[in-house]
Amino acid sequence: MEKPDHKAQLGQLRIDRQAWGPGASPRRRRWPWLLALALGLLLLAGLAGWGLGWLRPAQTVSVATVSRLSPAQGLSVLGATGYVVAQRKAAVSSKGTGRLAYLGVEAGQRVTQGQVLARLENDDLAAARDEALARVRAAGAEVERVQADLNDAQLNFQRIEALYQRKVSPKADYDVAEARLLKTRAGLNAARRQVEVAQANLRQLQASLDYTFIRAPFDAVVLTKDADVGEVVAPFGSATSARAAVATLADMTSLMVEADVTESNIGKVRASQPCQITLDALPDTPLLGTVHVIMPTADRSKGTIIVKVKFAELDPRVLPEMSAKVSFLSRELSPQELAPRLTLPSAALVRQEGRSLAWRLDGERLELAPVQAGQELGENLEVLSGLKEGDRVVLQPGPGLKPGGRVKVSAP
Numbered sequence: 001m002e003k004p005d006h007k008a009q010l011g012q013l014r015i016d017r018q019a020w021g022p023g024a025s026p027r028r029r030r031w032p033w034l035l036a037l038a039l040g041l042l043l044l045a046g047l048a049g050w051g052l053g054w055l056r057p058a059q060t061v062s063v064a065t066v067s068r069l070s071p072a073q074g075l076s077v078l079g080a081t082g083y084v085v086a087q088r089k090a091a092v093s094s095k096g097t098g099r100l101a102y103l104g105v106e107a108g109q110r111v112t113q114g115q116v117l118a119r120l121e122n123d124d125l126a127a128a129r130d131e132a133l134a135r136v137r138a139a140g141a142e143v144e145r146v147q148a149d150l151n152d153a154q155l156n157f158q159r160i161e162a163l164y165q166r167k168v169s170p171k172a173d174y175d176v177a178e179a180r181l182l183k184t185r186a187g188l189n190a191a192r193r194q195v196e197v198a199q200a201n202l203r204q205l206q207a208s209l210d211y212t213f214i215r216a217p218f219d220a221v222v223l224t225k226d227a228d229v230g231e232v233v234a235p236f237g238s239a240t241s242a243r244a245a246v247a248t249l250a251d252m253t254s255l256m257v258e259a260d261v262t263e264s265n266i267g268k269v270r271a272s273q274p275c276q277i278t279l280d281a282l283p284d285t286p287l288l289g290t291v292h293v294i295m296p297t298a299d300r301s302k303g304t305i306i307v308k309v310k311f312a313e314l315d316p317r318v319l320p321e322m323s324a325k326v327s328f329l330s331r332e333l334s335p336q337e338l339a340p341r342l343t344l345p346s347a348a349l350v351r352q353e354g355r356s357l358a359w360r361l362d363g364e365r366l367e368l369a370p371v372q373a374g375q376e377l378g379e380n381l382e383v384l385s386g387l388k389e390g391d392r393v394v395l396q397p398g399p400g401l402k403p404g405g406r407v408k409v410s411a412p
Contacts, residue, residue: 066392077329099232139198153184275327275329291309295307343380
């Protein structure tokens with residue numbers, strides 16, 4: 001077995017200084033300088049990125065959104081929530097019990113006072129009414145017959161009386177004529193009383209017949225149809241299978257907002273106080289109103305008092321049971337203050353060299369936007385130009401912010 005040549009192996013590990021020295025090839029001498037140049041450029045880029053904020057850690061900021069607000073919010077002394085409620089509402093039912101034979105309304109239909117909404121089966125009552133009417137006519141005819149008898153008895157008594165005065169007729173004939181006259185008069189009075197009885201019976205049957213016609217008690221809109229043809233309708237729904245109401249009506253001119261105001265804030269509300277009403281269904285259409293009445297009792301379970309707010313002008317789109325927000329104002333609004341205005345929080349505005357600026361977020365990057373501010377609206381400022389609705393701006397910006405810098409939005 002041959003022994004390893006240690007001298008040869010050591011020779012392979014020896015550095016060839018000529019390869020990197022003056023006699024080395026140009027390609028091998030250029031490589032260290034290129035590496036140093038790349039490291040220098042990388043260092044300069046890092047310093048520039050740090051200086052411009054690209055490589056700095058993102059600052060945490062609070063942001064707000066530029067949105068449209070009503071000028072009434074700057075005049076609001078108190079806010080409350082509630083619902084639109086019809087102050088005049090009725091579940092229309094029948095006074096009598098019967099099967100529904102006719103129903104002439106649908107939900108959403110407008111009806112007038114006295115209009116027939118439905119009718120119960122009433123053939124038996126109609127027949128009884130006709131019979132009572134015939135009895136009235138028969139009683140009237142009987143009065144006419146007795147009246148004729150009375151006229152005849154009156155004439156006969158006058159003749160007998162004249163003969164009796166001349167001593168021609170006996171006293172017995174005079175007494176008979178007088179008795180007949182008195183009897184006929186009594187018969188006439190009885191006949192007239194029978195007419196009154198028949199008329200009263202007719203009115204009673206007519207009223208019972210009218211009870212089968214269900215009419216609108218006032219001008220209203222049908223909210224719900226609660227029964228249908230063929231169903232039994234009974235007063236108060238006394239039967240388990242009977243309907244208590246045929247339809248539910250509401251007077252749309254009596255709509256008001258019933259807002260819940262906490263007991264601790266009720267002192268900020270007064271009668272006839274101007275208000276602004278915002279419905280969840282019509283968020284872009286604020287409506288004006290006034291305090292109509294403050295209810296003289298509180299709800300102990302909620303610690304609130306109901307305040308009824310009347311609409312200054314009813315909108316046909318307002319419906320009962322809509323949810324609403326009420327702002328109680330310190331003064332009435334002028335017509336120019338009704339339209340919502342573009343606003344941003346006052347804390348987002350920065351003053352520099354007489355200019356108004358705001359830090360606007362474009363994704364996670366910052367940019368400085370000039371803002372033309374207008375009227376103060378409470379804690380907000382009206383934006384005349386420079387920002388648009390939906391822009392996000394930094395609240396209470398610190399001195400370390402720079403254009404193009406990254407920021408991290410804090411959780412609300």
